Amino acid sequence: MDQKTGADIETFTLDGKQYSLDSVSTEAQNLAKQAALTSDFIAKLESRLAMAKTAQSRYLSSLKVEIKKQQA
Numbered sequence: 001m002d003q004k005t006g007a008d009i010e011t012f013t014l015d016g017k018q019y020s021l022d023s024v025s026t027e028a029q030n031l032a033k034q035a036a037l038t039s040d041f042i043a044k045l046e047s048r049l050a051m052a053k054t055a056q057s058r059y060l061s062s063l064k065v066e067i068k069k070q071q072a
Contacts, residue, residue, distance in 0.1 A: 009036050 011020050012032040021029045 009033060012036065
């Protein structure tokens with residue numbers, strides 16, 4: 001799967017309006033790219049957090065089972 005990164009964007013949406021990078025200033029282009037990179041970074045962090053929460057939940061479930069075994 002070929003995903004574009006923040007540096008590869010050609011368009012961006014701001015407040016519901018879509019813009020072409022070619023239609024904005026160089027500074028706006030740089031800011032749009034940085035915003036896209038930041039969004040990519042946040043998405044990766046959210047994915048890692050979801051994995052960590054899943055692992056934590058499984059560990060806690062296993063811990064409950066183990067404690068119940070000892071109390072039986």
